[in-house]
Amino acid sequence: MALSDVVRVERNEDGIAAVLGILKQRFGERFQTGRSIREQHAHTTTYIPTQAPDGVVFPESAAEVQEIVRACAAHRVPVIAFGVGSSLEGHVNAPGGGISLDTSRMNRVLAVNAEDLDCTVEPGVTREDLNHHLRATGLFFPIDPGANASLGGMAATRASGTNAVRYGTMREAVLSLTAVMADGEVVETGARAKKSSAGYDLTRLIVGSEGTLGIITSLTLRLQGIPQAISGGVCPFPTLEAASKAVIATIQMGIPVARIELVNALQMRAMKTYSKLDFPESPCLFVEFHGTEAGVAEQAETFGIIAEENGGGPFLWTSVAEERAKLWKARHDAYWASLTLRPGAKGLSTDVCVPISRLAECVAETEVDIAEMGLIAPIVGHAGDGNFHTLCLMDPADPAEIARVEAFVARLNERAIRMEGTCTGEHGIGQGKAGFMLAEYGHGVAVMRQIKQALDPLGILNPGKILPVG
Amino acid sequence: MALSDVVRVERNEDGIAAVLGILKQRFGERFQTGRSIREQHAHTTTYIPTQAPDGVVFPESAAEVQEIVRACAAHRVPVIAFGVGSSLEGHVNAPGGGISLDTSRMNRVLAVNAEDLDCTVEPGVTREDLNHHLRATGLFFPIDPGANASLGGMAATRASGTNAVRYGTMREAVLSLTAVMADGEVVETGARAKKSSAGYDLTRLIVGSEGTLGIITSLTLRLQGIPQAISGGVCPFPTLEAASKAVIATIQMGIPVARIELVNALQMRAMKTYSKLDFPESPCLFVEFHGTEAGVAEQAETFGIIAEENGGGPFLWTSVAEERAKLWKARHDAYWASLTLRPGAKGLSTDVCVPISRLAECVAETEVDIAEMGLIAPIVGHAGDGNFHTLCLMDPADPAEIARVEAFVARLNERAIRMEGTCTGEHGIGQGKAGFMLAEYGHGVAVMRQIKQALDPLGILNPGKILPVG
Numbered sequence: 014m015a016l017s018d019v020v021r022v023e024r025n026e027d028g029i030a031a032v033l034g035i036l037k038q039r040f041g042e043r044f045q046t047g048r049s050i051r052e053q054h055a056h057t058t059t060y061i062p063t064q065a066p067d068g069v070v071f072p073e074s075a076a077e078v079q080e081i082v083r084a085c086a087a088h089r090v091p092v093i094a095f096g097v098g099s100s101l102e103g104h105v106n107a108p109g110g111g112i113s114l115d116t117s118r119m120n121r122v123l124a125v126n127a128e129d130l131d132c133t134v135e136p137g138v139t140r141e142d143l144n145h146h147l148r149a150t151g152l153f154f155p156i157d158p159g160a161n162a163s164l165g166g167m168a169a170t171r172a173s174g175t176n177a178v179r180y181g182t183m184r185e186a187v188l189s190l191t192a193v194m195a196d197g198e199v200v201e202t203g204a205r206a207k208k209s210s211a212g213y214d215l216t217r218l219i220v221g222s223e224g225t226l227g228i229i230t231s232l233t234l235r236l237q238g239i240p241q242a243i244s245g246g247v248c249p250f251p252t253l254e255a256a257s258k259a260v261i262a263t264i265q266m267g268i269p270v271a272r273i274e275l276v277n278a279l280q281m282r283a284m285k286t287y288s289k290l291d292f293p294e295s296p297c298l299f300v301e302f303h304g305t306e307a308g309v310a311e312q313a314e315t316f317g318i319i320a321e322e323n324g325g326g327p328f329l330w331t332s333v334a335e336e337r338a339k340l341w342k343a344r345h346d347a348y349w350a351s352l353t354l355r356p357g358a359k360g361l362s363t364d365v366c367v368p369i370s371r372l373a374e375c376v377a378e379t380e381v382d383i384a385e386m387g388l389i390a391p392i393v394g395h396a397g398d399g400n401f402h403t404l405c406l407m408d409p410a411d412p413a414e415i416a417r418v419e420a421f422v423a424r425l426n427e428r429a430i431r432m433e434g435t436c437t438g439e440h441g442i443g444q445g446k447a448g449f450m451l452a453e454y455g456h457g458v459a460v461m462r463q464i465k466q467a468l469d470p471l472g473i474l475n476p477g478k479i480l481p482v483g
Numbered sequence: 484m485a486l487s488d489v490v491r492v493e494r495n496e497d498g499i500a501a502v503l504g505i506l507k508q509r510f511g512e513r514f515q516t517g518r519s520i521r522e523q524h525a526h527t528t529t530y531i532p533t534q535a536p537d538g539v540v541f542p543e544s545a546a547e548v549q550e551i552v553r554a555c556a557a558h559r560v561p562v563i564a565f566g567v568g569s570s571l572e573g574h575v576n577a578p579g580g581g582i583s584l585d586t587s588r589m590n591r592v593l594a595v596n597a598e599d600l601d602c603t604v605e606p607g608v609t610r611e612d613l614n615h616h617l618r619a620t621g622l623f624f625p626i627d628p629g630a631n632a633s634l635g636g637m638a639a640t641r642a643s644g645t646n647a648v649r650y651g652t653m654r655e656a657v658l659s660l661t662a663v664m665a666d667g668e669v670v671e672t673g674a675r676a677k678k679s680s681a682g683y684d685l686t687r688l689i690v691g692s693e694g695t696l697g698i699i700t701s702l703t704l705r706l707q708g709i710p711q712a713i714s715g716g717v718c719p720f721p722t723l724e725a726a727s728k729a730v731i732a733t734i735q736m737g738i739p740v741a742r743i744e745l746v747n748a749l750q751m752r753a754m755k756t757y758s759k760l761d762f763p764e765s766p767c768l769f770v771e772f773h774g775t776e777a778g779v780a781e782q783a784e785t786f787g788i789i790a791e792e793n794g795g796g797p798f799l800w801t802s803v804a805e806e807r808a809k810l811w812k813a814r815h816d817a818y819w820a821s822l823t824l825r826p827g828a829k830g831l832s833t834d835v836c837v838p839i840s841r842l843a844e845c846v847a848e849t850e851v852d853i854a855e856m857g858l859i860a861p862i863v864g865h866a867g868d869g870n871f872h873t874l875c876l877m878d879p880a881d882p883a884e885i886a887r888v889e890a891f892v893a894r895l896n897e898r899a900i901r902m903e904g905t906c907t908g909e910h911g912i913g914q915g916k917a918g919f920m921l922a923e924y925g926h927g928v929a930v931m932r933q934i935k936q937a938l939d940p941l942g943i944l945n946p947g948k949i950l951p952v953g
Binding site: 126127128129130131151170171172173177181182184185194198199200201202203204205206207208209210211212213214215217218220221222226237238240241261264265266267269304305307308311364366367368369370398399400429430433434435436437438439440441442446449450453454455456457458459460461463464465466467468479480 | 596597598599600601621640641642643647651652654655664668669670671672673674675676677678679680681682683684685687688690691692696707708710711731734735736737739774775777778781834836837838839840868869870899900903904905906907908909910911912916919920923924925926927928929930931933934935936937938949950
């Protein structure tokens with residue numbers, strides 16, 4: 014599969030011209046068509062070539078989003094929701110041109126309901142903004158994909174991150190949302206009750222739909238109480254398999270681990286050099302526990318025993334905030350550390366997720382493939398969820414190398430699907446992975462098409478994403 | 484709203500006759516048309532009148548479900564999936580006649596993956612069957628709606644129960660499923676990875692769709708480790724408000740309570756008499772904690788302090804299994820205890836769910852309404868989720884009383900929706916609550932109709948449910 018297979022969307026030149034005129038008149042300075050701002054709104058952090066929209070509009074309310082969508086619907090012009098552009102699979106590219114709808118001015122926290130552990134925000138609020146806003150409440154929003162992404166974008170790609178093993182993903186975190194549908198109507202998918210059995214789950218349908226079914230204009234999110242105590246540390250293992258076995262035993266024993274991250278030997282070496290920490294150069298688990306003082310001590314001790322039983326250790330843990338911060342900074346800097354392994358190279362991040370019983374096997378096969386292909390590609394993973402990333406370091410100017418990496422990624426995705434997993438645990442499909450949807454879902458793709466056709470018959474919402482061509 | 488408003492579905496006599504012939508020939512003794520078995524398959528435990536299907540078929544495989552659906556599609560005849568018939572809102576009624584598809588012979592546990600904490604089952608497996616099957620694994624399936632419901636039925640109504648506050652609902656418990664769609668094609672909605680960002684969430688779309696979008700033929704379910712220790716007890720409070728405040732504080736402090744059930748004074752009186760236990764006759768919380776020995780003791784002690792701070796107590800707790808069993812038997816017998824308050828009456832259970840900050844207010848207003856209407860209607864609730872049930876005791880032969888209860892239920896549902904809640908936390912919409920969908924979702928109902936039309940254009944899957952007429 015080459016990328017060019019999946020992104021052909023015809024341009025509707027007359028419609029685009031008409032919409033450019035309408036939006037310029039209506040939004041003035043809040044509508045931009047300069048080349049640099051347009052390219053910035055299609056740019057992604059992957060190797061996928063930039064396909065710029067024809068204009069960028071900055072609405073400030075759901076009513077303005079309705080106006081924009083109605084104008085685009087009337088002229089059959091694509092409209093592509095944009096958060097901060099931190100997605101990795103070409104989600105915000107404009108293969109058929111059209112309008113990028115930038116939500117950065119919809120950045121208000123509308124309500125915080127501390128008693129209910131929920132809040133309602135506009136889609137342009139970032140996760141760091143939200144946690145800053147919550148600082149006096151004793152609550153926090155746990156989902157942390159690394160980047161300071163917008164919450165609308167995180168919902169649209171069903172994002173998660175290091176602590177999903179404890180707190181879930183955006184699938185669980187979004188209680189309900191409002192969205193502007195392709196016909197310009199506003200839908201509220203639910204209220205603030207923690208659960209409901211009333212009708213079809215429109216919330217979960219729109220979460221993960223990458224702007225192809227509706228444009229999110231507000232989100233009601235579950236919050237969590239800040240834990241009284243946190244402990245954590247790093248534990249080396251002789252092999253990936255031993256580390257994976259320790260992960261499985263930890264989960265099976267019901268230890269409510271907040272993070273449990275697998276880092277392979279190559280990545281540990283890069284982190285050791287980059288972060289100047291005395292790390293071992295063998296596979297490691299980075300773990301963190303949240304709870305009461307007594308609880309986190311008990312959890313850490315139990316984990317230490319599990320690690321030892323699986324040939325790992327010593328497990329050095331601490332509940333001193335500064336020491337923990339140093340460890341997690343090293344983990345969060347993994348990407349930058351990796352780049353030092355091949356100066357000048359660009360990184361392409363993969364994102365498969367498998368049942369945790371298959372994690373060791375999947376990582377091991379992938380390491381063999383990396384070695385056989387002569388790639389430099391360290392591995393980090395959210396082991397408690399069976400999700401891992403391979404960062405392929407490559408020269409973006411070398412088409413042969415890109416082809417080699419693409420072939421490697423295709424094999425990796427197929428391997429994960431064969432092991433009852435998925436080609437994406439948290440990054441989404443976008444353009445980059447549409448070619449794997451049929452292998453993963455079979456007839457499910459036809460059902461998704463029926464839904465897309467029913468809710469967006471003109472195909473104006475982020476066309477060319479998720480669903481493969483044909 | 485009267486029930487007759489929502490259940491008119493025209494009968495297709497010629498089609499039904501044709502399908503009866505086809506199924507008789509194909510399934511022999513596994514196809515039944517006797518009146519008693521037909522009525523048993525439409526009977527529900529509510530006041531909603533029985534509308535029997537024209538025949539009942541007992542498939543043994545997904546392939547047979549496909550055959551049945553294809554025959555019904557070819558002749559435009561309704562097909563209604565049936566688990567054990569424990570739903571409460573007329574879900575399995577056949578307002579336009581048609582075929583009841585009884586899943587009781589699809590009752591195999593297909594796989595248990597202990598390392599991954601998941602299993603795959605056919606839809607006719609009941610939750611008790613599953614837990615019996617799991618007894619040697621150290622794992623259990625936590626969701627407990629009271630009745631020994633089938634897992635297919637529980638998924639179809641998005642069921643939950645007393646321990647959803649800790650373990651979630653069927654929304655969280657179903658990892659993926661397979662379903663036969665209205666065109667007879669089989670869809671697999673996902674694999675066994677714990678999370679995925681690949682495309683539309685078909686799993687969550689079909690969970691809660693009450694057999695109107697597809698017929699579930701297998702389910703992959705998350706399991707939990709059996710906790711090392713369990714503690715629990717009963718705590719009285721002077722008022723509902725005091726009890727609700729204690730619930731909120733418990734959740735806010737992040738105590739991972741496994742059950743926290745609110746029982747009002749009238750219900751306590753009924754339970755005291757029925758279960759012959761020395762219960763107080765004031766509002767009470769029944770609580771349970773799961774964890775390590777040290778953990779559950781710490782949780783119980785912290786809860787006791789919270790209760791006291793809110794004017795409640797004494798909180799008597801135990802980790803002795805026999806004593807806990809006695810308490811929870813009393814709680815689970817609440818329905819039978821209630822019936823003794825008015826011998827000969829039938830009970831109608833309501834099911835609203837509101838943000839927990841509104842729980843006390845919603846229950847208090849409801850108690851006033853009950854008193855003003857002269858109804859006998861005790862209240863129990865899954866307080867940690869803001870979900871509560873009122874059991875209206877009524878004479879099913881008295882139309883005036885039924886009308887009075889219906890008016891009370893309508894006000895209750897509207898009250899919950901006004902308080903940012905839902906008319907059903909766990910029972911589903913079926914026929915009984917279709918009239919409240921517009922108030923709860925507004926334009927969302929139109930979106931649900933678009934999805935229904937796209938996936939079941941002939942309207943053969945459980946017609947007359949969820950979506951209101953018009």
